[in-house]
Amino acid sequence: MAEHTRRAFIRGAGVTAAAATVAVMVPGVATAASQSPSDDGSPAPDGSVVAFVKDAKAGSITVMRGEREVHITDKALARKLAKLTQL
Amino acid sequence: MSSHREAPEISKDPVADSSDLYAFVSPDKPGYATIIANYVPLQAPDGGPNFFEFGDDVLYEIHISNRGDAQADITYGFRFHTVVFNKKTFLYNTGQITSVFDPHFNRRQYYSVTRTTRGGNTVQLGANLEVPPCNIGPRSTPNYEHLAAQCVHGIGNRTFFAGQRADAFHVDLGAVFDLLDLRPFQNLHLIPTAAATGVNSLANLNVHSIAMRVPLSDLTVDGKTPTDPASLKSVVGIWTTASRQRTHVYEGPGASAQNLGGWEQVSRLGNPLINEVVIPMGSKDDWNHSKPSNDSDYAASFLHPEVAGLLPVLYPGVFKNLAAYTKPRADLVAILGTGIPSGVVPGFQNYTGKVVADMLRLNLAIPATPFAKASPAGLAGGDPAGFPNGRRVTDDVVTIELRAIAGLLIPLVDKSFTPDAATSAVDDGSTATPTQQVFPYLNTPHDGYSAA
Numbered sequence: 001m002a003e004h005t006r007r008a009f010i011r012g013a014g015v016t017a018a019a020a021t022v023a024v025m026v027p028g029v030a031t032a033a034s035q036s037p038s039d040d041g042s043p044a045p046d047g048s049v050v051a052f053v054k055d056a057k058a059g060s061i062t063v064m065r066g067e068r069e070v071h072i073t074d075k076a077l078a079r080k081l082a083k084l085t086q087l
Numbered sequence: 088m089s090s091h092r093e094a095p096e097i098s099k100d101p102v103a104d105s106s107d108l109y110a111f112v113s114p115d116k117p118g119y120a121t122i123i124a125n126y127v128p129l130q131a132p133d134g135g136p137n138f139f140e141f142g143d144d145v146l147y148e149i150h151i152s153n154r155g156d157a158q159a160d161i162t163y164g165f166r167f168h169t170v171v172f173n174k175k176t177f178l179y180n181t182g183q184i185t186s187v188f189d190p191h192f193n194r195r196q197y198y199s200v201t202r203t204t205r206g207g208n209t210v211q212l213g214a215n216l217e218v219p220p221c222n223i224g225p226r227s228t229p230n231y232e233h234l235a236a237q238c239v240h241g242i243g244n245r246t247f248f249a250g251q252r253a254d255a256f257h258v259d260l261g262a263v264f265d266l267l268d269l270r271p272f273q274n275l276h277l278i279p280t281a282a283a284t285g286v287n288s289l290a291n292l293n294v295h296s297i298a299m300r301v302p303l304s305d306l307t308v309d310g311k312t313p314t315d316p317a318s319l320k321s322v323v324g325i326w327t328t329a330s331r332q333r334t335h336v337y338e339g340p341g342a343s344a345q346n347l348g349g350w351e352q353v354s355r356l357g358n359p360l361i362n363e364v365v366i367p368m369g370s371k372d373d374w375n376h377s378k379p380s381n382d383s384d385y386a387a388s389f390l391h392p393e394v395a396g397l398l399p400v401l402y403p404g405v406f407k408n409l410a411a412y413t414k415p416r417a418d419l420v421a422i423l424g425t426g427i428p429s430g431v432v433p434g435f436q437n438y439t440g441k442v443v444a445d446m447l448r449l450n451l452a453i454p455a456t457p458f459a460k461a462s463p464a465g466l467a468g469g470d471p472a473g474f475p476n477g478r479r480v481t482d483d484v485v486t487i488e489l490r491a492i493a494g495l496l497i498p499l500v501d502k503s504f505t506p507d508a509a510t511s512a513v514d515d516g517s518t519a520t521p522t523q524q525v526f527p528y529l530n531t532p533h534d535g536y537s538a539a
Contacts, residue, residue: 048336048345048347049347050334050336050347050348052333052334062333062348064332064333064334064347064348064349065347066347067332067347067348067349067350068348068349069333069348069349
């Protein structure tokens with residue numbers, strides 16, 4: 001609970017100790033449950049990645065990391081990703 | 088409103104909502120221009136405990152086009168970040184804020200500013216620049232002017248300010264959006280009531296402003312201070328945008344949401360009221376995502392504006408000449424879409440080329456009019472330093488555009504037309520909010536305590 005004193009609220013009060021806490025966003029870490037046969041085993045870049053499969057049939061995928069975006073067409077990958085969410 | 092909540096999508100995202108843009112040659116500092124971009128509109132001053140602020144996840148930009156093709160030649164970018172010093176209190180301030188460095192100022196914002204030239208060369212002009220707190224009340228922010236003054240940052244020959252101000256835009260929202268009622272003339276409305284005095288719906292509301300004052304040479308195509316009002320090199324087109332990263336991922340308790348992907352423009356603003364009342368409902372969101380250079384897609388809305396068709400219907404018998412005028416509105420395209428070329432208004436031009444684009448056009452070689460002599464009617468009031476030559480904080484853009492749409496300026500391009508007698512008197516009746524005569528020109532924000 002925050003500590004407040006009457007003194008802290010009036011003009012000219014002494015400096016109140018305040019921890020300088022800066023909010024830091026900690027990127028999530030993706031963990032691979034299995035290694036794909038096509039995985040070359042090289043280390044993955046740090047940070048979260050979002051893949052937006054706009055049209056699985058067309059293989060249209062946008063991969064986003066940080067402020068970067070890459071658009072690819074990969075029907076097999078798009079189909080694989082889409083199937084992961086199939087009921 | 089000028090562009091407050093003007094489209095369905097952005098009305099749900101006020102932090103990214105561009106609401107007004109001002110651009111003018113600085114009356115108090117010759118050789119400089121001031122540009123003010125407002126966001127986060129319609130702030131109730133007492134809106135605590137989480138008072139209004141810029142978005143850490145929004146890219147705010149001011150674009151300058153100086154080559155006549157409505158593309159951005161210079162872009163000033165602004166990014167904010169928030170620091171909470173004491174996370175164990177709900178208080179915005181844990182005591183009086185007597186300085187922006189006061190430890191009682193608990194939730195603070197800072198920003199960086201960059202300048203990018205066409206082709207992608209980006210220079211960071213400043214970083215970690217302080218933003219003042221919101222104006223809370225006499226106990227929390229007893230000397231607000233001092234706090235704001237601490238946040239006027241001189242960086243070389245440029246000056247920047249970002250923070251809360253009083254909204255200077257004035258309009259009678261309650262009436263205008265009640266079937267285009269104008270209280271002083273509502274006795275003539277299709278659904279009449281007794282004429283009344285107009286109301287300034289924004290009189291007690293605040294906004295967040297990004298203001299910058301830069302040398303005129305910072306904006307021109309040749310990097311020189313323009314001196315010839317007739318030269319096309321003297322005219323720049325200006326617009327603002329706000330952009331968000333393409334995805335926002337909530338990860339649940341204990342993890343900050345993540346934003347990933349490229350920047351997608353979600354709001355833009357050039358001339359006042361364009362997306363508000365010119366662009367139709369079905370196109371408003373697309374408009375906010377599009378670029379001015381593609382505004383020919385919306386040309387039909389300029390050539391045949393809906394309001395011009397509504398006025399004769401809602402005010403029967405008042406706008407007979409306007410009702411009979413069926414030609415495309417070349418006057419509005421010139422004023423709002425291309426700028427006014429030489430030869431239309433004697434001694435004046437703010438033409439940026441044939442590309443139809445919603446940009447606020449400013450002829451930098453036209454000297455500022457002293458504050459005391461500035462006409463709120465701008466160019467139509469014989470004052471070439473005012474709207475639509477840029478826009479000053481005191482320009483009455485609602486009246487100017489209302490009269491223009493009603494046909495007041497058609498004779499500039501079509502001498503066969505005679506405006507209706509009422510056109511030069513049309514007014515929403517709202518009165519101006521006070522402004523100040525020094526940077527950042529918008530007044531001290533209304534404080535929350537007094538607003539109660």
